[in-house]
Amino acid sequence: MPELPEVETVCRGLAMRMVGKRLTKVEQRRPDLRFPLPTDFAARLTGRRVLAIRRRAKYMLIELDDGQVILGHLGMSGRMLVTDMRPAQLETHDHLVFDLEDGACVRFNDARRFGMMDLVLSTELDQHKLLRDLGPEPLGNDFNGPTLAAALKGKKTPIKSAILDQKVVVGIGNIYASEALFRAGLSPKRLAATIQGDRAERLAAAIKQVLIEAIAAGGSSLRDYVQADGELGYFQHQWKVYDREGLACPGCDCDLARTGGIRRLAQAGRSTFYCSRRQR
Numbered sequence: 001m002p003e004l005p006e007v008e009t010v011c012r013g014l015a016m017r018m019v020g021k022r023l024t025k026v027e028q029r030r031p032d033l034r035f036p037l038p039t040d041f042a043a044r045l046t047g048r049r050v051l052a053i054r055r056r057a058k059y060m061l062i063e064l065d066d067g068q069v070i071l072g073h074l075g076m077s078g079r080m081l082v083t084d085m086r087p088a089q090l091e092t093h094d095h096l097v098f099d100l101e102d103g104a105c106v107r108f109n110d111a112r113r114f115g116m117m118d119l120v121l122s123t124e125l126d127q128h129k130l131l132r133d134l135g136p137e138p139l140g141n142d143f144n145g146p147t148l149a150a151a152l153k154g155k156k157t158p159i160k161s162a163i164l165d166q167k168v169v170v171g172i173g174n175i176y177a178s179e180a181l182f183r184a185g186l187s188p189k190r191l192a193a194t195i196q197g198d199r200a201e202r203l204a205a206a207i208k209q210v211l212i213e214a215i216a217a218g219g220s221s222l223r224d225y226v227q228a229d230g231e232l233g234y235f236q237h238q239w240k241v242y243d244r245e246g247l248a249c250p251g252c253d254c255d256l257a258r259t260g261g262i263r264r265l266a267q268a269g270r271s272t273f274y275c276s277r278r279q280r
């Protein structure tokens, strides 16, 4: 499933190809994705110029020259495919096809169809039902030690679950939650309410750090490597704890035979990976 750094990378890759360009043709190949597509979706996009592309949480926001914004989400399996020209044959799950004035082609492909697209007026974007209740962006100025501490105050859930809550901070998925807690030296089992002061500073900084590093890796993937099918946003990660159960902890110089290395824990049905020596 694409996480925030993947979505950021997709948005940057799309921006490189789409900003300033006119959509000369838009083809809608089915009536719905996760939700029905907007009425006259293709007709309302045809002829529009793309002004800017940005991200909010894990949503893509494609701003058009008539004040409308395409609000998109990749869901579980959504992919954006960018090619210099329209392929001779479309793939089965290419649900939307955008032809640009320079001949380039952008396709939204989604086998499982948990992705979505909507068309919203830019003036009404903040009030859209999918966006209005979202918490702060992890990389924004509104997210820092004190704001995180305030959001966690009185919370009786484990910290791992709390940082997955989109009202506390947006875009932290299961993988980044484990990685950030490892870097902050905080146990995933710790009561969220106890993350105050210095602990909140460490956790906010660790969340920013893991995301910034992953986005940098995604940026390199855009520059150095174009996949044959034009797919944007997937790249190699180096996890420190995620999916490393039983392997040596990269933060401790410990005897693996004695400590057992990285541990795995099920929390709210999701796997959490952590080091019990380093994370308290």
Ligand SMILES: [Zn+2]
Pocket: 249, 250, 251, 252, 275, 276, 277, 278
């Ligand atoms: Zn360790």
